Amino acid sequence: MSDSGRAGLRRAPPDPARALPRRRAAAGAAAAAGQVLAPFVLFTAVWALVVGVTRWPEDVLPSPFAVARAFGDVFAKGMLTVYAGETIRRIVLAAVTGVTIGIAAGFVMGLNDWIAALLNPPLRFFQSLSGIAWLPLFLIWFGFSDKTIVVAVWYTLVFPVAFNTMLGVRTVPRLYRYAVLTLGGTWRQIVFQVLLPGAIPYIVGGVRLGIAYGWRALIAAEIVVGSGGLGYLIFKAETFHLTARIIAGMTAIGVLWYLTDYFLLRPLEEATIERWGLVYR
Amino acid sequence: MRAKISVERIVHEYFNPSTWQRVRALDGLSLDVPDGEFVCLVGPSGCGKSTLLYLIAGLTRPTGGRILVDGREVVRPGRDRGMVFQEFAILPWRTVEGNIGHGLEIAQIPRHTKAGTVRRYVALMGLSGFEHKYPHELSGGMRQRVAVARTLAADPEVVLMDEPFASLDAQTRNVMQEELVRIAQHERKTIVFVTHSVDEAIILGDRVVVLTHRPGRVKASMPIEIPRERRRWDVLGAEERFVRYRQDILRMIREEFDAQERGAEAVQA
Numbered sequence: 001m002s003d004s005g006r007a008g009l010r011r012a013p014p015d016p017a018r019a020l021p022r023r024r025a026a027a028g029a030a031a032a033a034g035q036v037l038a039p040f041v042l043f044t045a046v047w048a049l050v051v052g053v054t055r056w057p058e059d060v061l062p063s064p065f066a067v068a069r070a071f072g073d074v075f076a077k078g079m080l081t082v083y084a085g086e087t088i089r090r091i092v093l094a095a096v097t098g099v100t101i102g103i104a105a106g107f108v109m110g111l112n113d114w115i116a117a118l119l120n121p122p123l124r125f126f127q128s129l130s131g132i133a134w135l136p137l138f139l140i141w142f143g144f145s146d147k148t149i150v151v152a153v154w155y156t157l158v159f160p161v162a163f164n165t166m167l168g169v170r171t172v173p174r175l176y177r178y179a180v181l182t183l184g185g186t187w188r189q190i191v192f193q194v195l196l197p198g199a200i201p202y203i204v205g206g207v208r209l210g211i212a213y214g215w216r217a218l219i220a221a222e223i224v225v226g227s228g229g230l231g232y233l234i235f236k237a238e239t240f241h242l243t244a245r246i247i248a249g250m251t252a253i254g255v256l257w258y259l260t261d262y263f264l265l266r267p268l269e270e271a272t273i274e275r276w277g278l279v280y281r
Numbered sequence: 282m283r284a285k286i287s288v289e290r291i292v293h294e295y296f297n298p299s300t301w302q303r304v305r306a307l308d309g310l311s312l313d314v315p316d317g318e319f320v321c322l323v324g325p326s327g328c329g330k331s332t333l334l335y336l337i338a339g340l341t342r343p344t345g346g347r348i349l350v351d352g353r354e355v356v357r358p359g360r361d362r363g364m365v366f367q368e369f370a371i372l373p374w375r376t377v378e379g380n381i382g383h384g385l386e387i388a389q390i391p392r393h394t395k396a397g398t399v400r401r402y403v404a405l406m407g408l409s410g411f412e413h414k415y416p417h418e419l420s421g422g423m424r425q426r427v428a429v430a431r432t433l434a435a436d437p438e439v440v441l442m443d444e445p446f447a448s449l450d451a452q453t454r455n456v457m458q459e460e461l462v463r464i465a466q467h468e469r470k471t472i473v474f475v476t477h478s479v480d481e482a483i484i485l486g487d488r489v490v491v492l493t494h495r496p497g498r499v500k501a502s503m504p505i506e507i508p509r510e511r512r513r514w515d516v517l518g519a520e521e522r523f524v525r526y527r528q529d530i531l532r533m534i535r536e537e538f539d540a541q542e543r544g545a546e547a548v549q550a
Binding site: 186 | 338359362364370371374383384387428431437
C-alpha cells in the first residue's frame, strides 16, 4: 500500500508528474503561472500601444502606467485595504449563508418530487430576473444598507446552488441508497452518508457558479447602495473623473475573484471529484 | 420447525411507463426457507427472481400476499437481511475499509471490534494491501468482493444475493463460491442466491428452486444431495448426480422459456 493516497488530492489517475523531482515540479508551476499571465501581459502591451498612438487624454483612457500609479496611490492611502475588506466581508457573509440556504433548498427539492414540481416553475421564473432588477425593491424594503447588498447576492447565488444540489441528489444511484438501507441505515444516515457525499460534485459546481454570480451582483449592489466596498470605490471615482482609479479598482475586483476561484473553489472541486473518481458528469 | 423466511402467496405488479401497462412479475408465489439453508433461485430471464429478493429485503412492497422473516412481516429493509446487488453498489467515496465496515458503523459496533472484523474480511476476500484504496482504483472483481464482504461483515441472519458473481472472471468466481459456502456453513447463514448459471446453483445450493416464466411461481424445488466435499469444480464434472441435476434443471428452464415464447406469439397473433 502506498501512503501517498491519504494526503494527496489529485490521485485519481496515476500521475507520472508526481514522481518527478521537486525542482522540476517548481519549474512546472512557474510555467503554469506564465501561461496564465502571458495573455494579460500581451493585452496590457496592446493597451499601452493604443494609448501611445492615439494619445487620448488620461481621463478618457489612461495608460497602464497611470493605472499602476493609481493602484499604488489607493493602496498607499489605505483605501484599497479598507474597501476591499468591506467587499470581502460581504461576499463571505452572503456566500456562507446563501450556500447553506441553497443546499438545504436543493436537498428538499431533490428528495421530494412534489415540492420540486411545485417550486420548479416559479424558481425558473425568478431566476430569469437578475438580482440587479430587484435592487429598487430591495432598497425600499431594506434601505441603503448591508442588508440590501447581502439579499441581492443571495438572490443570484441561491438559485444555481439549489438547482445543482437538486440535480446532484437525483443523480446518486438508487442502488447506493438500497445498499445502505439493507445494512440497516436510517433515513438520516442515507441523507448524510449517501445523498450528501454523492451530490457533492454537483454541489461544489453549483457553489462555484453561484459565488461567481454573487460576486458580480455584489459589485453592482455596492454601486447602488453606496456604503463602501470596491463597487463604491470605482463608482465614486467617476464623480472626480479619476479614470485610472476606476480601472485600478476594476483590476482589483478581477484579481480578487481570480485568486478566490484559483486557490479556493477550483481546488475544492478537484479534491472531491478527483479523489472519489466521481466523474459521472 | 418454523421457516426462517416464509413467502406467502406473493403477488407483485408494477407499472411499466413505456408500454403504459401493469406488469405482473410474481403471481402468488410461495416459498419457505428453513433456518441455515442455502437456496438458489434459477429461472428464465425476467421471471421475477430479482424482484423476489427486493421484496424479501423490504426494498419493494408486494401488491398482495406477505413475507415473514422469523415470523414477523417484512415492511421495511433491516440489518437482519443483508443484500449483495448485481451491479456495484459500494460507495465510491469510501475506501475499501470504509465500505466493508459501513454496516458495523451503522450498528455502532465499538471501533476495535469493527477494525478486527474488517481486517478479517479484507484478508478473506484477498483484498490485503488495498484497504485504503477507493473503488475506482479497483478492478471490477475486487469491487464486487468488497460488496460481498460489506454485507457479510454486517453479520445479517439472512443474506440475499442477486447474481453477485456474474461479473467476475472464472477463477475468482470459483474461489468466491467456495468461500461463500464455507462462511455460510460456518456461520449458519440463511442464504437466498439468485443466479442464471445452473452450474453455480448446483454447486452452491442445499436446494435449487426453479421459477416459471413471468408471472413467476415456483415450478420445482430440488434438494441437491451431492455431499459438500464433492462439490468442487475440479471433481464435479465426474459426478453422475451433478450431470442429472443439471439436465433436469436445464430442461425445466427450457420448458418455461418455450412457454414464454409461445405466449408472446399468441399475444402478437
